[in-house]
Amino acid sequence: MEAAPPAGPGAPQPQPQPQPQAQGSADWVAGLLRRLRGKLFTWNILKTIALGQILSLCICGTAITSQYLAEKYEVNTPMLQSFINYCLLFLVYTVMLAFQSGPDSLLHILKRKWWKYILLGLADVEANYLIVKAYQYTTLTSVQLLDCFGIPVLMALSWFILYARYRVIHFVAVAICLLGVGTMVGADILARRDNSGSDVLMGDIFVLVGASLYAISNVCEEYIVKKLSRQEFLGMLGLFGTIISGIQLLLMEYKDIASIHWDWKIALLFVAFALCMFCLYSFMPLVIKVTSATSVNLGILTSDLYSLFFGLFLFGYTFSGLYILSFAIIMVGFILYCSTPTRTAEPAESSVPPVTSIGIDNLGLKLEENLQETHSAFL
Secondary structure (H helix, E strand, O other), X not given: OOOOOOOOOOOOOOOOOOOHHHHHHHHHHHHHHHHHHHHHOOHHHHHHHHHHHHHHHHHHHHHHHHHHHHHHOOOOOHHHHHHHHHHHHHHHHHHHHHOOOHHHOHHHHHHHHHHHHHHHHHHHHHHHHHHHHHOOOOOHHHHHHHHHHHXXXXXXXXXXXXXXXXXXXXXXXXXXXXXXXXXXXXXXXXXXXXXXXXXHHHHHHHHHHHHHHHHHHHHHHHHHHHHOOHHHHHHHHHHXXXXXXXXXXXXXXXXXXXXXXXXXXXXXXXXXXXXXHHHXXXXXXXHHHHOOHHHHHHHHHHHHHHHHHHHHHHOOOOOOHHHHHHHHHHHHHHHHHHHOOOEEEOOOOOOOOOOEEEOOXXXXXXHHHHHHHHXXXXX
């Protein structure tokens, strides 16, 4: 039997076989990308992002109307604007509580927890007032940066009051969001939107105190809407918020209100502000109930960017590509935070052994994960 002749120079050469190691690495990378896509871009996370941006647009509406009143009509009445919002909450949700019977009725709630809701109303009213008042004393940069102080305060309060237990990815996500805020502030400085304040120290103190009060209000809101009911929270906040803001309005802003030259445009701006604020207060408990107060506060960091985008057309702001970058950074941090649910530890005084269990932060995401695990086990 003769041997096969050697292949000539024109004959096809045998193709080299792929290296098993390289093929295994490619499969590993492809599998990792599929897992990341399945974890970061689920329906519940996309829904959480959409809900957070709706809240940001509501805050943007309040900012735009307030700036219009201040710059075009020289109207600076933050307490009057808040008072109208609390009156709307009173007329809708407090009246609903008044017509209920049993343990959820207005009288029954007042007998048991009246002093707690007075403190909650005081914290919410003063938080709104101090943040708006700070713009008259300090710079826009200081307000934007120091307002983020409420996020670590909120996380600390959630740790001790709601027994939330965070993972490393949550702290990384918060740091990414704060980096996005820093990018936004840098863009403001480059665009020269930062005006000097009359008393920077006083304004900075107002922002820090207001951000801390917001954190207290948000933690109480999360506890009430998850343990009790959204209607009770909004009804009691409408009742005591109306009383507290009404008293403060008479004591501090009656001269400013008397000097307003009313016309239909100013009235329309007040109505628009009140409707945006009412939608924010009515909608936020729904979002907090399926996520958490911390994730909501991370999501609404984009509200300043929406205000800027509208300000490009309304107030002649200067555009910068850093605003787009800051928006992308904040959204990346927000998605990372929502991708992994927090855990809830048992209270120390509980008779149950101090084990750790899955909490209710990002509840919809956790339910989806459980369904996927059940389906995989079945297969």
